[in-house]
Amino acid sequence: MAAVAALATPAFAAPSWSYFAGGDAAFLAISNNGMLERAVAEGRIGDAGTNQTWEIALWERGGVGAPKDQDNLTITNGTVMPWTLTWDGVNTVSYTVNGVLVSWNQVAGNFTDIFIRSRSATDSMVVVQSIDLVGSGLAIGDLSSSGNGDVDYLRIQNMGMDFPALTLTGNLTLSWTGARPSNSQLATQIKLTNVIPAPGGVALGLVALGAGARRRRRR
Numbered sequence: 001m002a003a004v005a006a007l008a009t010p011a012f013a014a015p016s017w018s019y020f021a022g023g024d025a026a027f028l029a030i031s032n033n034g035m036l037e038r039a040v041a042e043g044r045i046g047d048a049g050t051n052q053t054w055e056i057a058l059w060e061r062g063g064v065g066a067p068k069d070q071d072n073l074t075i076t077n078g079t080v081m082p083w084t085l086t087w088d089g090v091n092t093v094s095y096t097v098n099g100v101l102v103s104w105n106q107v108a109g110n111f112t113d114i115f116i117r118s119r120s121a122t123d124s125m126v127v128v129q130s131i132d133l134v135g136s137g138l139a140i141g142d143l144s145s146s147g148n149g150d151v152d153y154l155r156i157q158n159m160g161m162d163f164p165a166l167t168l169t170g171n172l173t174l175s176w177t178g179a180r181p182s183n184s185q186l187a188t189q190i191k192l193t194n195v196i197p198a199p200g201g202v203a204l205g206l207v208a209l210g211a212g213a214r215r216r217r218r219r
C-alpha cells in the first residue's frame with residue numbers, strides 16, 4: 001500500500017493575538033491610512049441576499065475602489081454562518097462564507113499582520129467567534145460589536161515576519177431587532193496587511209544589522 005503524505009503544517013514564526021484598541025483611527029495610523037493593506041475580505045448585511053447588492057467581497061484595500069470579487073449571500077437574522085479564509089503564500093486569497101466563495105489571485109505581496117474588524121448599527125450585533133488560525137495552536141478570543149457605529153478590532157501577528165500560506169476559520173453571526181441594517185452598517189472585515197514598525201522594533205532591527213556588520217568586519 002502506498003504511503004499517504006501528511007498535510008504540511010504552516011511554518012508560523014511565533015504567532016500571537018490580542019484585542020486592538022483605538023478602532024479605525026488606530027488601524028489607519030498603523031497601516032499608513034490603509035496603504036499597507038494587501039487584501040481585505042468582507043462579509044456584510046448588504047441587502048440580506050435579495051441581489052440588489054453584494055454581501056461578500058474581496059478588496060485590495062477595504063472600501064477603496066471596486067471589489068476584486070463579490071457575490072450574493074442569503075442572510076437570516078441570528079443564523080451562525082461558518083467562514084474560511086485561505087492564503088496560498090504567493091498571490092491568491094479566497095474567502096468563503098456559508099458556502100459562497102470569492103477569490104482573487106493578484107495580491108501584491110506578503111503581509112505580517114491580520115486584523116479582524118467588526119462594525120454594528122443601531123439595534124444590531126455582529127459576532128465573530130470560534131476563530132482558528134489552523135496549525136498555530138492559538139486560542140483566539142471572540143470579537144463582537146453591538147449598537148450604533150460600534151467598531152472593534154482583533155489583531156493576529158507573526159512576530160513581524162511574513163505569514164506563510166494559511167487557513168483562518170470561524171463563525172459569523174449578524175443579528176438585528178426592528179429595521180434591518182443595510183450595506184456595510186453591519187459587517188466584518190479580515191484585513192491582511194503590513195504595519196508601520198513600532199520605534200522599538202526599528203531600533204532592534206538596527207541593532208541586529210549593526211551586529212551583523214561587526215561580525216563581517218572581524219572576518
